Amino acid sequence: MVVGEHLSYLFDDPQAAQFLAGIAEVCVSEDLGMVLIPTRGDATDVDRVLSAAVDCYVLWTTVAGDPVLAAVAASGRPAAIQGGPAQPGLVCIAPDDRAAAAAVAAATPLAEAVPVIISFPLDRRRTSGVLRGDELPLDLTDLQAVPFPVTGARLAGYRDALTEAGHDWGDVRIAVVERNQRERGEDAAAALLETLEGSGPVVVLAMSDELALGARSALGGTRRKVTITGWDASREATTSGVWSVSASLREQGRACARAALSGALEGHQVPWSVVAPERRPDTGR
Template sequence: MPGRVTVKDVAAQAGVSAMTVSYAFNRPGRVAEDTRRRVLEVADRLGYRPDRTARALRSGRSGQLGVVLGEHLSYAFDDPQAAQFLAGVADVCVEDGLGMVLIPTVGDSGDVDRVRDAAVDAYVLWTTTDDDPVLAAVGASGRPAAVQGGPARPGIARVGPDDRAAAAAVAAAALAGGGTPVVVSFPLDRSRAAVVGPAAGLPGRVPFPVTRERLAGYRDAVTAAGRDWATVPVAVVERNERAQGAWAARALGLGAGAVVLAMSDELALGVHAELGGRPARITGWDASAPALAAGIVSVTNPLRAQGRACARAALDPSAPIPEVVWEVAGGPSQGISPSRS
């Protein structure tokens, strides 16, 4: 058949209406199985393929879910917790027959355009800062969105645990045996500057909500243990990597008796490796198998489930947001009493 094959050509050969051909491809539940099979066989023989781009333009939907990382693209593959979160988003995309578009933002002038111009139906955002202009771009897009960890914004669903309560619980568990507390912190702001200094003034107006809430929780536990929070040494890292945890251990000059409050298992494992067996109590976050095996006290943080919840909330803004349940787990005895939120 010369020229481009159309829906009408398939309909004529299959002995059905053009609408039936459209339903056979796009809404198969509305077509009898025998009829759909006949339409698909004719389409295959004629070389007909539906124009997905045109269909998207007509419907106003792309069939794609955008995931805004707030990190370089390689972070999605290098960070084990980010990978778990993305796997949860992918689970929902598979269930709903959607594609997933990764949209990295790196703090340059192109971030807003990159996010705003993405051909997606909804957004899922990895935790970011209060002052991230991408948040305003997502909010102004008119497309539904959900964010893991925050910040909370009208029209953007938030999924995540009570970071402050969990941080206070894990720090209290580690400080119960005494010792000198130190903190290995996520970045404080979008500059991601690595700094070492006392905790005085922290968390203050730290724009990363996850960092801010965990610092507040550590402060609660340190103060409750009768220690002066203002004098607690803090090492702020640039990225969530084991090498950064090792750097923090060196920068803090850690020795015996230290109680290291690290904001992730990756950072905690870096500290653990750098100490090389020197006695210290170390806390982490995410309760990963390597951290628990190393005797690190950690917080369960079901990121795959949070990825699923974010995707569902973005695709259906009317859906209820599930509570994220956390526990304190691990340590040398593997038996610290759990706390929940």
């Protein structure tokens, strides 16, 4: 497994652990082991990945243009990648993140509220901060220029739903976080709240349940009516009043492992659904 994150992230983040567990389940059933290979975005990545004594690869959380992608594709060893970026020679396993993001956003009272977004990183340097839609530091005509394809697809889906609801994308506030961590979501929500005027309702579109739960903690004391969305449909999020998207990362881990082991030539799209919260609060709490 080739991962563009610190190795500890695989065990600290609940959904990363689910993805890893899905791969492990297939390895156990096939009587195989697993090697974890981190990449850092430097000149040593390709040699580290290609020198590993492995039969196939599963890649996760990398960026468009990463030389590791082309190197793995040319290695002759079968490989699968979760979520992209698409690369000839690699099987891609992913849900339709754009459609799912649009659907979960549209499930909220967008037309009556001010929307804000808590986004995964937009670049490999993981620059954080609060931006407006028209200040995103890339040519985002269709939002495919974002190096992290999952981030780009979800931003595109949010934009689709927001413009459909009558919002000006250029005015939408977007807090970009460095890591997918609950405390980052809490800080981002607090920073976004400072940019808003008045006391009207707010919809927070967060790219994960961890970020959504952090936002919920930050906004619990506000007088505003707050609706929050996340991603991954964790039990904690849905029982805390968070709308979410279900697209099992454990199953995606299994699918990636099976595709890599079989030498499959074509990937498949992962089923997804919008999950309503079990408790729908009248306030942000």
